[in-house]
Each structure stands twice: as structure tokens, then as C-alpha cells.
Amino acid sequence: MMSGEDIRNAGLKVTLPRVKILALLEQSKQGHVSAEDVYKLLLDAGEEIGLATIYRVLTQFESAGLVTRHHFEGGQSVFELDRGEHHDHIVCIRCGRVEELFDQTIEDRQQEIAREKGFSVEAHALTIYGYCQAPGCRAS
Amino acid sequence: MMSGEDIRNAGLKVTLPRVKILALLEQSKQGHVSAEDVYKLLLDAGEEIGLATIYRVLTQFESAGLVTRHHFEGGQSVFELDRGEHHDHIVCIRCGRVEELFDQTIEDRQQEIAREKGFSVEAHALTIYGYCQAPGCRAS
DNA sequence: CAACAAATGAGAAGCTTTTGCATTCTGTTA
DNA sequence: TAACAGAATGCAAAAGCTTCTCATTTGTTG
Numbered sequence: 001m002m003s004g005e006d007i008r009n010a011g012l013k014v015t016l017p018r019v020k021i022l023a024l025l026e027q028s029k030q031g032h033v034s035a036e037d038v039y040k041l042l043l044d045a046g047e048e049i050g051l052a053t054i055y056r057v058l059t060q061f062e063s064a065g066l067v068t069r070h071h072f073e074g075g076q077s078v079f080e081l082d083r084g085e086h087h088d089h090i091v092c093i094r095c096g097r098v099e100e101l102f103d104q105t106i107e108d109r110q111q112e113i114a115r116e117k118g119f120s121v122e123a124h125a126l127t128i129y130g131y132c133q134a135p136g137c138r139a140s
Numbered sequence: 141m142m143s144g145e146d147i148r149n150a151g152l153k154v155t156l157p158r159v160k161i162l163a164l165l166e167q168s169k170q171g172h173v174s175a176e177d178v179y180k181l182l183l184d185a186g187e188e189i190g191l192a193t194i195y196r197v198l199t200q201f202e203s204a205g206l207v208t209r210h211h212f213e214g215g216q217s218v219f220e221l222d223r224g225e226h227h228d229h230i231v232c233i234r235c236g237r238v239e240e241l242f243d244q245t246i247e248d249r250q251q252e253i254a255r256e257k258g259f260s261v262e263a264h265a266l267t268i269y270g271y272c273q274a275p276g277c278r279a280s
Numbered sequence: 281c282a283a284c285a286a287a288t289g290a291g292a293a294g295c296t297t298t299t300g301c302a303t304t305c306t307g308t309t310a
Numbered sequence: 311t312a313a314c315a316g317a318a319t320g321c322a323a324a325a326g327c328t329t330c331t332c333a334t335t336t337g338t339t340g
Contacts, residue, residue, distance in 0.1 A: 013306050014306080015305070015306070015317090017318080017319070018318090035296080036296080049319085050320040052321075052322095055296090055298070056319085059297095073211055073265075075296070075327085075328085077296085077297090093262060099259075101257070105245065106246050106250070113230070113268070114230060114270055117230060119239075119270040119272050119273075121268055121269075122269050122270045122271065123269045123270075125213075125267050125269075126250075127264065127265050128250055128259065128263075129262050129264060130260045130263075132257075133258040133259075153285095153287065154337075154338095155336070157288070157289095175328080188289085189289080190291095191290095191328090192288080192290075192291090192329075192330085193289070195327090197287095199328095215297085215326075215327070217327085
């Protein structure tokens with residue numbers, strides 16, 4: 001459970017917008033939201049906030065390691081709370097649902113490959129795109 | 141070696157702009173170029189072409205399977221000629237150099253994971269980000 | 281080589297994201 | 311707890327990248 005403490009530890013002032021954004025990410029069921037999503041959800045909740053602030057804060061949270069940013073296809077970045085466990089994604093290209101995945105075999109092979117090629121690994125992004133079997137998927 | 145035939149087989153007219161773009165991708169050393177790159181390179185080569193055409197043609201080539209589009213971090217899409225062999229990428233976050241990689245173990249695991257989660261795999265994108273040891277890298 | 285559909289170029293427009301700046305808020309100090 | 315300095319916010323403008331519009335040009339086919 002994240003709180004104002006985490007914001008403070010990141011060297012940021014604990015402001016209302018930041019707390020609200022963090023809380024929203026915390027309770028977000030989908031897990032992966034765009035800046036626009038955050039904006040609309042907060043507006044719907046009756047909050048007053050500017051889109052520029054959302055972008056600024058999300059970027060700051062990212063630098064602080066509180067959230068992770070992903071560039072799925074479609075031009076828009078999506079953010080999710082960083083709970084400390086790295087994982088990759090599998091995205092349904094029909095309904096947009098995102099599931100998380102982690103596989104040690106893949107992780108290990110990446111390290112080996114990078115070493116072979118003389119790269120140090122700072123990060124990686126694996127995203128599988130396909131069709132899921134969720135009930136509501138076919139409809140959308 | 142690609143040619144006008146490939147363009148025609150894609151159901152597209154064999155026009156000057158398309159031939160030039162295909163030729164440029166063919167001879168491109170870097171392999172991964174943005175639409176802007178293609179535009180500037182063609183202008184430098186004395187060709188007359190519009191940026192809108194580049195985008196249109198690259199998108200058409202992508203649909204036709206002639207080129208592949210990648211969304212590395214940084215907002216810009218990069219394109220490369222599709223030579224029929226799927227591969228992933230390792231990108232240097234200091235100098236921007238891109239190397240290709242392919243690993244059957246990773247490919248297989250992805251299929252397994254997707255199956256376990258009830259997804260059919262249509263595509264995937266694995267990109268490793270790190271620092272390389274190329275001679276000119278540290279400098280940049 | 282005439283005729284038609286497709287393709288092009290130039291600029292406008294669309295989206296997402298960033299920036300500038302005046303105002304407001306936080307955290308700290310007295 | 312009042313006051314202050316610096317940080318943060320909101321708004322609007324601006325900046326990328328990409329797509330669209332439309333008049334003009336170019337391939338292709340008969």
C-alpha cells in the first residue's frame with residue numbers, strides 16, 4: 001500500500017494532485033492506465049486537476065521508481081504502479097485487455113544474449129500481442 | 141533483393157516514390173530508420189518527395205509485409221525491410237545503435253505462456269535496452 | 281494514347297505530450 | 311502559528327509525430 005510517505009521519499013512534496021493520482025493508480029483495477037485515463041477518472045470523481053499535472057507527476061513518479069511506463073502499440077503511453085516485481089505483458093489486440101507475465105527462462109536468456117553481444121542490460125520490454133478468450137472480448 | 145515486382149505483388153502501383161523508398165531501405169546500413177530519416181535521406185539525395193508520402197508508403201509496405209514497424213522508446217516509429225526472418229532487438233540507450241537478435245528458447249516460451257493464458261499469439265515485441273561497447277559509443 | 285483510378289505533394293489538422301508563466305500551495309523557520 | 315522561499319499547479323500555447331484533405335499528377339489498362 002503506497003502513501004504520502006512514498007511521495008516524500010521520492011523527494012517530492014506531498015500535494016493533493018500527487019496523492020490523488022497515486023491513490024487512483026493504487027485502486028485501479030485495470031492496472032494499466034494512460035495519462036488521459038487518469039485525467040478523466042479524476043474529473044469523473046469530481047476532482048479538479050489539469051492534464052499537464054498528470055503528465056508531470058507520472059513522469060516524476062516514474063523517475064522515482066513509483067510507477068513504470070510502457071509503450072504498447074497505439075502511440076499512447078500507459079502507466080502502472082511499480083510493486084517491485086518486474087514483469088512483461090500480453091495484450092489482446094481485440095479488446096485491449098492486458099495481462100502480466102513473468103518467466104525466468106526468458107529473463108535468463110536475455111541476460112545471456114546481451115552478454116554475448118557486449119551489452120549491459122538496463123531494461124527490457126517484452127510484449128506479446130494476440131487474441132484472448134475473455135467473455136466480453138469477442139463482442140468489442 | 142526487392143524490386144518493383146514486390147510493390148506490384150502488394151497490389152500497389154509501381155511509382156517513383158515507392159521505388160525510391162524501397163531502394164533506400166534496401167541499401168540502408170543502419171537497418172532501422174524513421175519516416176523522418178527516410179525523408180531527409182531522400183531530400184539529401186536530391187529527390188523530391190513529401191513527408192506525407194513517406195508515411196503513407198511505409199504504412200502500405202507494412203500492411204503488405206514488405207517492412208516491419210517498431211515502437212522503440214522515444215515516441216518515433218522505426219521501419220526496417222522485412223526479410224522474412226523474425227527477430228527482436230537490443231538497443232543501446234547511449235548511442236542508439238540497434239542490434240538484432242533471435243533466440244528459439246525465448247520464442248518457444250512465449251508460445252507456451254500465451255497458450256497457458258488462453259491467448260493466440262499474433263505478434264510480439266522484445267526489446268532489450270542497455271549500454272553497448274561500440275568504439276564510438278562512449279563518446280556520444 | 282485516351283481515360284480512369286490511384287498516388288502524390290503541400291499544407292492543414294489531429295493527438296499525445298511538453299513547456300512557459302502567473303498563481304497557489306507545502307514545508308520550514310522564527 | 312505567521313511568514314517566507316521554493317516547489318507545484320493549471321491553463322493555454324507550443325512542440326513533436328503522424329494522418330488527412332484536396333487539387334494535381336502519374337500509372338495502368340484497353
